[in-house]
Amino acid sequence: MVRMDRELYSGLIRLHILYHACQEPIFGLGIIDELARHGYKLSAGTLYPILHGLERTGYLRSAVRRSGRQSRREYRATPMGRKALTAAKEKVRELFGELFEEG
Ligand SMILES: [Zn+2]
Numbered sequence: 001m002v003r004m005d006r007e008l009y010s011g012l013i014r015l016h017i018l019y020h021a022c023q024e025p026i027f028g029l030g031i032i033d034e035l036a037r038h039g040y041k042l043s044a045g046t047l048y049p050i051l052h053g054l055e056r057t058g059y060l061r062s063a064v065r066r067s068g069r070q071s072r073r074e075y076r077a078t079p080m081g082r083k084a085l086t087a088a089k090e091k092v093r094e095l096f097g098e099l100f101e102e103g
Contacts, residue, residue, distance in 0.1 A: 006046075013040055014050060015092065018077060018085050021060055025074040051075055059084055 013035065020026050020034060028047055035042055042050075054060045059081035065074050077085070 009040065010050075013042070014054065015085070015088055016040075017050065017054065018059055018081055018088075021054075021075050021077040022082055022085055025065075025076050027072045027074050029072075054081070 016035060016038065017026070017031055020031060026034075028044060028051065031051075032042055032044065032047055035047075051060065051062075055062055055075065058078060060075045061078050062073050062075045064071050
């Protein structure tokens with residue numbers, strides 16, 4: 001992603017991550033695939049600082065989950081994250097209406 005585009009889309013990417021973390025526990029590689037599906041190509045080096053930032057803000061909380069020899073860090077939305085998503089949805093709705101309202 002070009003630098004300017006990344007700035008433009010950074011909020012959308014965060015909302016996207018938050019949305020999925022409200023649905024189910026997410027992990028780094030899974031969310032990279034999910035975002036790629038939507039046309040956002042993020043490297044792990046870009047994604048992890050975003051996840052850490054969301055966790056530091058208090059929107060996500062993470063824990064290492066082990067299955068057999070494998071372990072991965074899973075992120076879930078906190079109550080504060082859910083509240084933030086609900087508020088953001090209103091703002092997205094408003095922007096959406098403006099972007100797509102007819103002539
Ligand atoms: Zn998605």
